[in-house]
Amino acid sequence: MSPTVTQRGGRRPSAALGALVLGALCVTGLGSGADAGTPDAAEELLVKARKTATVESFAGVVEVVWLDDQGVEHVERVGARGADGAFVIGIGARKAVGDENERFTNSGDEHTRWKGHGGTRAPRPGDSWDLEIAGRRHVAGRSATVVVARGDDGLVRARFAIDRETGQLLRRAVLDEQGDVVRVMRFVSIITGGVDAPPPAMPGDGFDDTPVAIETLPSGFVSRADAGSGYRLLGQYLQPDGAVQLYYSDGLFTASVFQRSGRLDWDALPPGTPAAIDGVRARSYSMPTGTLVVWSDRDVVLTAVGDGPPDAVIGIVAEMSGNPSDDQSWFDDVTDFVFGPFDWE
Amino acid sequence: MVDGIPTWEEVAREHGSFLYRVAYRLAGNHDDAQDLVQEALLRVRKGLERYEPGSLEGWLARIVTNVFLDDVRRRKRRPADAFPDDPDRVLPESPSAEASSSELSQEVQDALAALPTEFRVPVVLCDVADQSYEQIAAALDIPLGTVRSRIHRGRRLLRDALTDREGFE
Amino acid sequence: MSGTEFGAGEMDESFLSAYLDGELDAVARAALDARLAESPDWRAELAALRTVRDAVRSLPLVDAPPGFWDRVLAPEDVVDLAAARRGRVWVSRWRALAGAAAAAAVMGVVFVPRPEPVQPAFAKITQSHAERASLGNDVVTNLAGAVVPVGIEP
Incomplete structure (x- = not known):
């Protein structure tokens, strides 16, 4: 790769x-x-x-x-x-x-x-x-x-x-x-004015897949109280699929950072826009809801999504990614470099 | 901005819409309005050093008016509007009052565009660029009394053109 | 504008426009008020002029056609610093990788166990964020984008 x-x-x-x-x-x-x-x-x-x-x-x-x-x-x-x-x-x-x-x-x-x-x-x-x-x-x-x-x-x-x-x-x-x-x-x-209420269309109570607020993150995941330019952490949630969601707001716009254990398979991602954010390899996507950025930090796959200006979301990624040169292990760097051109892992 | 004097880019970004609005009402179509604005901004760029902090929009109105009058004198007018309006403004909108209002606006614009230049310019400077009679007199280098009479005659011509419209008066 | 250049009796109707525009001084204005009080024709003329003036002043704001300001403000010689920064980062990164590769060559082939690959579910992520954001914010602008087709799912 x-x-x-x-x-x-x-x-x-x-x-x-x-x-x-x-x-x-x-x-x-x-x-x-x-x-x-x-x-x-x-x-x-x-x-x-x-x-x-x-x-x-x-x-x-x-x-x-x-x-x-x-x-x-x-x-x-x-x-x-x-x-x-x-x-x-x-x-x-x-x-x-x-x-x-x-x-x-x-x-x-x-x-x-x-x-x-x-x-x-x-x-x-x-x-x-x-x-x-x-x-x-x-x-x-x-x-x-x-x-x-x-x-x-x-x-x-x-x-x-x-x-x-x-x-x-x-x-x-x-x-x-x-x-x-x-x-x-x-x-x-x-x-x-004068509009009738829409009919109820929520699934029944048996449909139990809502995220739950959590105080402490599972091991291996990271959180920051502030991120990017003025974004403040308002909630931490555990998703039904095991992902952790950090929810931020700067008062005008919002952003979430999702984290999930595993290795990011870059080749399986849609093309998007390959990028490096302060030295961290990432790929960004412009979506109707906002900007989405995917990157990885050792054995955690992170995805940030926000409805503010694209650079505001990138600012969050830069801050969340922390150590600019450490998004992959030294061994990952070596294997990527040696075997990447042959697309063999 | 340095010493109260904006950069060319600041003028274009912050006052571009004002400049365009005046240019469009003077020229009556987008093609000519664009030419006027571009030429006016070139003159702004060259003349910024001589700009003395004060009424920036008054200064801009004066420049775009001079560009327009130069253009009229050279009789190098181009064919009318070839560009669509801002799609944001032509999307179907529900209330019929909007359509009526839009129709009236177009008639006013048409009547304005049909005014002889000598009346249209002071009317636009007064009612679109919000300039005082004194500023208009200085911009056009004509006496104050002439400004007054041209604005008045311009408005009367507009009234004559619009009187037939049902519900206007 | 001063009205003192004319006596009240010498005022013509052009003073009506100046009156409307607040361009008469106190003396001329008082003279015109007196004239208006006694002349229904002048009052009717004033009303007609006001209608015309208001119609022009309330013309909608006109925007330039699409792309015009882009062309006017096109930065012909501006360097994209963000792109340049990314470029430098990648150059330095490749240099680091080259050094690491040299070390790997010395050590021989390295086997690195890796965790299972995962793919972020874009739809779930954007929906979940939009839902959370809509709790306490405008529901329409937060959720409308979550229900339109995107077409970039992995």
Whole structure:
């Protein structure tokens, strides 16, 4: 197995995403005509928007736009509906349903479930980001307040559009460190109020495969209270398949690091984008939910996934991977180098 | 930003949308608006050393207006809009009020684009670029009274063009 | 704008636009207020002008076509430092491996027992994270991406 150096480079957003970037420029340039919102007001809007979709009734179509690892733009649409605290997103075999404390998701071949979370409270959105109300725009025919989040360098890294009438989040765009939009979730149509609650679709109690909160990690796994730039550990969980999940939030975005005993078979992974993160061999994937990065540390396979800007997830990986030169044992290095070219293990 | 003077990239990133908005309302189409913005940014790049911290948008409005007027004088206008609008804005949206609002906007834009240049420029500078009469007078090098009368005549022409529209008045 | 260059009786209708735009000084404004109070025609004209002005001012924000700002801001001579950093890391890593290989050659072939291979289940991982994230966050933006087809499962 020989390491492959493939770097991202020269990726430009395609037409629609390019236009979304312009939206960011448009927001930053609103100038004197825009609302002069305070950071506190911006934060309050975001905090309220966390819960609105499970409080207000709504029905609409959500568009998910993301760039894959080849820079190809993907657009998918799903229905979403919520009332009386219950919601359903998607349809048929691809569907997420839930209520205030429970989630069940089926993406076709896989299903997952959560009951409560037993974790600690998330940080405030303004803890790690400079927030600003940057004007208004129409989303799905509704007037929305635009909130932008800037990093320490002053660059806009996320843009949120929040319904002025209900406070519901109508649009979320995430930008990379070049200022290009990499992922967008947005309503393309929505009605609010007067929507019936979706029928209950949770599996019965016999369906016992929910992760459980744990205080102490099994031997061989590692945890950090803080990771990346401002991410704080909010919970540790043991998955039904034995994997450990560490859940982080920086108040605006979230990330999880999954760990599982075993040896990572690099050749069996989908192509993705081979990369090295501070000397650690990794492979990253751009997904509709966010950025996913896989790497290994001796006999543990680690996977980080986060919905923030890609570099934020990479920052978590860099911190979690710890020792830059120690992602494989010395013997692994030797065997990889000697036998890698012959693809023999 | 150094000593209150932004870099060219900062101007483009932070004020590009303002520049484009003014350029589009002056030119009436995306093709010409892009040319105007690119030329204006070139002039911004060359002229940043002479920029005195103050109303940056006023300065930008003045530059893009001069580019536009130079272009008009050279009569090198290109064919109209060849680019689609931002797809984010043309996705089907549910409420019919939006369609009506969009229709009205297009009529206003069409009427604005049909105004003679001498009236369109001060109207755009006043109502799109949010410039004072004094700033407009300085930008166009015309007396204050001329600014007032051109804005007024421009608005009356717009009113005449739009009066027939049902529900406008 | 000063209205004192004209007497109140000399005002023409162009002052209505200046009035709307707040461009008259106190004297001219008072004179125009008096004129408006006595003239229904001027009041109607003012209302019509206000409608037109508001229509122009409320025109939607116009964005440049896709790709325009990319071209304008294209970094022609900017080095991707992150990529360069990764490149250097790999170079140094290969040098280390080369040294290790030389040592291995001296020692002969080495047998290294290895643990069982595992593959991360991308769908489960992204779903589970999205579900956890949606507990306490917006459910739509967190879960919509988890139910759309991705097509990169191992």
